[in-house]
Amino acid sequence: MTLLKCRQIGKNFGNRQVLNGVNIEINSGDRIGLVGLNGSGKSTLARIITGDLTPDQGAVTVYKKNLKIGYLEQDASYTTGPFQQNRSPELEENGVFLATAGRIGLKIPAGEEGMAKTALSSGERTKLAFSRVWASRPDLLILDEPTNHLDFQGAEQLVAELQKFNGAVLIISHDRWFLDQTVRKIYELTGGVAALYPGNYSYYREEKKRRFASQLHRYRNERKEEEMIRAEINRLREWSAKAHRESTKKSDIRMGAKEYYRVKAKKLDRQVKSKIKRLERLKETATPKPQAEPKLEFAFVAANRGRRIIEADGLSKAFGEKVLFQESRFFIQRGEKVGLIGPNGCGKTTLLRLFLGEEKPDTGNLWVSPTLNPGYLRQDLDDLDPSKSALEIMNLTAKEKLTAARTLLAHMGIDAGMATQPTGCLSLGERVRIKLVQLLLDEKDLLLLDEPTNHLDLPGRERLEEALSSYTGTIILVSHDRYLLEAVCNKLLVFSRAHAGAPVTVRRxxxxxxxxxxxxxxxAGRPAEPAPEEAEEMVIENRIAFILGQLNRLTPGDPEYLRLDEEFQELVKKKRELSRNRPQ
Known part of the structure; x- marks a missing residue:
């Protein structure tokens, strides 16, 4: 059953045309992904479907009587106010709300329904908003970036909930794994119109490449044909002009010569007209040149410094009565690309702030190399002044730096006009790109990235993934983008418990x-015993972490320092041999 149809939807904001003839059909049971570049109008279209915005052209036709739409907005996780406001006065709906919240991992202690949502993490607030939308029992569920702040478990729980949902779902997301798991067709917004691709995200990417290659082939063939016709027209015109000249020569007294050339000239003129009409028809049905995705250029440059850059020994951190992690021992070496893995609220962002010196550990030691030049991309981008433009925020005075900044901004899709607008007027994805330009201009040797892909469009995510993979410096990455973590990170710091009831520790x-x-x-079940080589490697890693902590307390030249450093070198060598001999 058809729920609704969008026909020739158009929408302008000032002089900017965002949507220009969008056609979309949503049927009962559909699982649709809506994708496109930042600023292509995805959220605008969602708000038109819900009735929050009125289109300038076209209309939304609803076929189901009393169609109920549930809409999880992109920034729903940032709303504030009492938790109780998210509950319905209807008892049955409250039961659905609380049950859903529990299934997707939002724990609501008894008697705490009135707690402020600001006490929750971003992921927990997203789960709260989703539970409220789900409890309304909609016929059509519209989710705008639902996984932006969810951990892996939360995203998996959301996928499981959507599989149970009987209505239609429209998902706006740049999470490639999530789209692969949840949608069966994709609409891509580009140039103000929507193109339909059957299948999930992976199929959409392959099919888009195939369509691009096919359209480019047709375009080139048509241009070749057009050039051939133009050449024929020019040649026929030359012959016709010569025939016209011959037909008017007074000196030519040959019997019938003038009449021959006159007839020939008319025939050539008819051929020219025929070719011109053919050229006009070809133009009318011409295949447009396909537009390649914008090539966002990321090129991070790292300085070359010492080997050990971060060492933790017995590190613990709590906020009030909430203990984040305890007795954690790990190290990070130059050039490693380390992913931080753990559930929402476990302390990943706090650990980044510890590395930067913005927070202090409660117990234990944390050594960060004083020679590091770190760059930090915050999840909330609160270090970007919304009243200032990109160029004002960068505060560049040298002409060379200013020129480089403009070039980098242009490479990332921030044109000259946008570069001078207050950043508060730009989309979140555009603000992320501006922050990345700041990191590019400074040659950082350590990048601390807190959910860098949250607001980037799909091409932007893929280009960033390529750049981070080729970056020679150190990366500490917090992300729930599985594809990004798998492509970039060669080491992990995992927030976990050794067993039920044990404290949370950060392990490498x-x-x-x-x-x-x-x-x-x-x-699940009894974990398998590790192989002897793996057990030995774990012992070596623990000893290495301990030695690094001890070296931090000593000074070079101290006999104990020399002894421990020699042991460290031996352990690293032995660990390397074990890794080399491990079956692949």
Whole structure:
């Protein structure tokens, strides 16, 4: 059953045309992904469908009587106010709300329904908003960036909930894994219109490449044909002009010569007219030149410094009575790309702030190399003044730096006009790109990135992924983008418990996200005993972490320092041999 149709939807904001003839059909049971570049009008179209915005052209036709739409807005996780306001006065709806909240991992202690939502993490606030929308029992569920602040478990729980949902779902998301798991067709907004692709995200990317290649092939063939016709027209015109000249020569007294050339000239003129008409028809049905996705250029440059840059020994941190992690020992070496893995609210952002010196550990030691030049991309972008433009925020005075900034901004899709607008007028994705330009202009040797892809469009995510993979400096990455973590990170710091009831610790894993994901997918039960080589490697890693903590307390030249440093070198060598001999 058809729920609604959008026909020739158009919408302008000032002189900017965002939508220009969008056609979309939503049927009962549909699982639709809506994708496109930042600023292409995805959220605008969603608000038109819900009735929050009125289109300038076209109309939304609703076919189901009393169609009920549930809309989770992109920034729903940032709303504030009493938790109780999210509950319905209807008892049945309250039950659905609380049950849904529990299934997607939002724990609501008894008697605390009136707590402020500001006490929750961003992911918990997203779960709260989703539960409220779900409890309204909509026929059509519209989710705008629902996984932006969800951890892996939260995203998996959301996928499971959507699989139970009987209505239609329209998902606006740049989360490639989430789209692969949830949608069966994709509409891409580009140039103000919508193109339909059957299948999930992975199929959409392959099909888009195929369509691009096919359209480019047709375009080039038509241009070749057009050039051939133009050449024929020019040649026929030359012959016709010569025939006209011959037909008017007074000196030519040959019998019938003038009449021959006159007839020939008319025939050539008819051929020219025929070719011109053919050229006009070709123009009318011409295949437009396909527009390649904008090539966003990220090129991070790192300085080359010492080997050990961060060492933690017995590190603990709590806020009030909430203990985030305890007795954590780990290290990070130059050039490593480390992913931080853990559930919402476990302290990943806090750990980044500890590395930057913005927070202090409660107990234990944390050594950060004083020679580091770190760059920090905050999740909330609160260090960007919304009243200032990109160029004002960068505060560049040198002409060379200013020129480089304008060039980088242009490469990232921020044109000259946008570069001089207050950043508060730009989309979140555009603000992320401005912050990345700041990191690019400074040659940072450590990048601390807190959910860098949250507001980037799909091409932007893929370009950033390529840039981070080729970056030679150190990366500490907080992200719930599985594809990004798997492509970039070769080491992990995981927030976990050794067993039920044990405290949360931050432990280092050596085999990156792919190995972590494989272990997480293993069936529950008694964990398998590690191989002797793996057990030995774990012992070595623990000893290395301890030695690094001890070295931090000593000064070079001290006999104990020299002894421990020698032991460290031996352990690293032995660990490298174990890794080399481990079966792949």
């Amino acid at each position: 894993l050596e085999d990156g996200f792919a190995g972590y994901a494989r272990r997480e997918e293993e069936p």
